[in-house]
Amino acid sequence: xxxxxxxxxxxxxxxxxxxxxxxxxxxxxxxxxxxxxxxxxxxxxxxxxxxxxxxxxxxxxxxxxxxxxxxxxxxxxxxxxxxxxxxxxxxxxxxxxxxxxxxxxxxxxxxxxxxxxxxxxxxxxxxxxxxxxxxxxxxxxxxxxxxxxxxxxxxxxxxxxxxxxxxxxxxxxxxxxxxxxxxxxxxxxxxxxxxxxxxxxxxxxxxxxxxxxxxxxxxxxxxxxxxxxxxxxxxxxxxxxxxxxxxxxxxxxxxxxxxxxxxxxxxxxxxxxxxxxxx
Ligand code: PMM
Numbered sequence: 001x002x003x004x005x006x007x008x009x010x011x012x013x014x015x016x017x018x019x020x021x022x023x024x025x026x027x028x029x030x031x032x033x034x035x036x037x038x039x040x041x042x043x044x045x046x047x048x049x050x051x052x053x054x055x056x057x058x059x060x061x062x063x064x065x066x067x068x069x070x071x072x073x074x075x076x077x078x079x080x081x082x083x084x085x086x087x088x089x090x091x092x093x094x095x096x097x098x099x100x101x102x103x104x105x106x107x108x109x110x111x112x113x114x115x116x117x118x119x120x121x122x123x124x125x126x127x128x129x130x131x132x133x134x135x136x137x138x139x140x141x142x143x144x145x146x147x148x149x150x151x152x153x154x155x156x157x158x159x160x161x162x163x164x165x166x167x168x169x170x171x172x173x174x175x176x177x178x179x180x181x182x183x184x185x186x187x188x189x190x191x192x193x194x195x196x197x198x199x200x201x202x203x204x205x206x207x208x209x210x211x212x213x214x215x216x217x218x219x220x221x222x223x224x225x226x227x228x229x230x231x232x233x234x235x236x237x238x239x240x241x242x243x244x245x246x247x248x249x250x251x252x253x254x255x256x257x258x259x260x261x262x263x264x265x266x267x268x269x270x271x272x273x274x275x276x277x278x279x
Pocket of ligand 1: 045201202
């Protein structure tokens with residue numbers, strides 16, 4: 001899954017694709033690199049970010065969704081708002097990526113019950129402005145899995161078809177750096193929820209911290225974290241993750257294909273995120 005942020009303030013690309021035409025061109029380039037899905041988002045989820053009003057989010061994402069869908073792309077819309085999800089689905093999107101797992105908008109689960117389309121439930125503990133204060137866990141993996149199970153139950157109760165549900169541990173969302181590493185090391189426990197797993201580690205600050213300049217201690221900037229992202233992607237793919245949400249699709253896809261070849265040789269069953277969405 002390639003990331004198309006239509007925001008002026010994303011941490012990872014600093015608003016590089018803010019103009020609709022630039023965002024469309026970026027999405028087409030990601031498809032060219034081999035992305036199966038392009039994920040179009042109009043709200044920055046950077047820690048501390050302010051939310052745009054719904055009209056502004058619609059103004060950002062709809063033209064981009066329309067053009068990418070018209071070009072034949074499988075488009076996912078990254079939104080916490082049911083209204084934005086509904087309009088994007090009407091405009092050609094075929095998947096909804098909700099970082100709040102249905103918690104931010106009570107209308108989202110009923111919409112997804114009607115939509116019959118893949119729906120990503122991410123682990124979430126509140127909006128970006130204050131989320132890092134919620135990075136408190138007894139055992140982060142057990143707690144995240146338990147909270148995701150509650151969201152799966154809520155979605156099923158609302159009538160979302162079971163086959164539509166995808167889960168995501170929400171790296172960087174109400175997580176300290178160590179929490180992200182623990183979640184990655186124990187992805188098997190997230191997979192045990194019995195749903196396809198999506199992971200979004202791309203360019204996140206916990207990678208920047210590992211790569212900090214030894215002399216100054218300054219974290220590596222987001223623009224130079226793609227090799228680290230590739231390494232994490234390979235390790236996550238080898239643990240059976242279904243989908244990797246990344247900014248640099250080309251390097252991730254190359255690395256995942258090599259991992260698949262390696263897996264074939266060692267006769268290990270390495271489920272990889274290469275399967276197409278059945279939509
Ligand atoms: N991370 C970001 C945005 N959307 N969606 C899912 N499902 N999982 C994530 O980890 C995730 C997401 C933040 O990253 P960005 O600002 O680079 O888009």
